[in-house]
Amino acid sequence: MTPTRREILGAGGGLAAALSLSSLAVSGGEMIEVKMRGRDDGSHVWFDPIGILIKPGQTIRWTNLNPGNSHTTTAYNPTNFERPLRMPTAAKSWDSDYLLPDESFSVTFTEQGVYDYYCIPHEHAGMVGRIVVGRPEAHDWTELTGANGDLPEEAVKAFPMVEDIMTKGIVRRA
Template sequence: MSAPVHDPRRRLLLGAGGGLLLAAVLPRPAGAGDALEIGMSGTSTGSEVWFRPRGLLVRPGQAVRWLNRDAGNVHTSTAYHPANGKPLRMPEGAKPWNSDYLLPGQSFTVVFDIPGVYDYFCLPHEHAGMVGRIVVAGADAARPYAATDARLPSAAAAGFPDVAAILKQGRVD
C-alpha cells in the first residue's frame, strides 16, 4: 500500500502519466498520421507507371496519402471531376483534389468523408493507364461511372479495379 501523494509536482506527474496511458488505449479519429498509403511508381525506363494499390477500401474520415516513390518521374493524384477538366467520377458533393506535380519523395494527403467510389488519375500518365479507385465504406458494388468510360483514354478506362473486389479484399494491387 502506498502513501498518499501530497507533493503537487508529483500529483501533476502522476496525472500526466495517466493521461498518456488513456491516450494510448482509447480509439481516436483517423488523421494524416493514420493515413493509408498509395505508392506512385514506374519502371526505371518510365515505360510503365502505376499506383499501388490501384484499389483501396477506406472508412469515412480516413486519410489516404500518395507518395511518389519513383526516383525518375513526377506524378499527380488528381480526382476525376469537372473542376479538373474531367467527367465526374466521385460522389456528388465530395470535394475534388489535385496534388499538383509531386517530385520523388513528396506526398499528398486527402481525407475521405463521404461514402462512395472515387476515381483518380495521374495527370501526365493518364493515357498510360495510371488510374486508381478508392471506395469509402458504405458504397455499393455496382459498376459506377460506366457512362463516362468513353470520355477517358482507353488505357485509363480499362485500368480501374472492380468495386466488388475492393470491397471483398480491402485493396487491389
C-alpha cells in the same frame, strides 16, 4: 486458473479471424499510403495499391517513389480540367499538382462512395486508381461505367472492379 489447450487455441483462432476481417477495410483513423511507382526506364507507371477500401474520415497519402518521373493524384471531376465526374457529387475534389520524387500529398475522405483518380501526365498509360469509402450502394458505382466519355482506353481497362475492392480491401495491379 490455467487455461486449457482448447481455450488457448480458440483464443488464437478468434484473433486470427479478427485480423483477417480487419484487412478488408483499414481501421478508422489510420493513414493509408499509396505509392506512385514506375520502372526506371519509364515504360510502366502505376499507383500501388490501385484499389483500396477505407472508412469515412480516413486519410490517404500519396507519395512519389518514382525517381525518374513527376506524378499527380487528380480526382475525376469537372473542376479538374473538365474531366468527367467519377466521385460522389457532395465530395470535395482534389489535385495534388506535380509531385517530384519523395514528395507527398494527402486527402481525407468523408463522403461515402466510389472515387476514381488519375495521374495527369500518365492517364493514357493507365495510371489510375479507385478508392471505395464505406459501403456505397450499387447505384453509386454502376453509374461510373457510363462516365467513360473521353477517358483513354488504357485508363478504363486499368480500374479495378468495385466488387474486388470491397471483397479484398486492397487491390494491387496485376
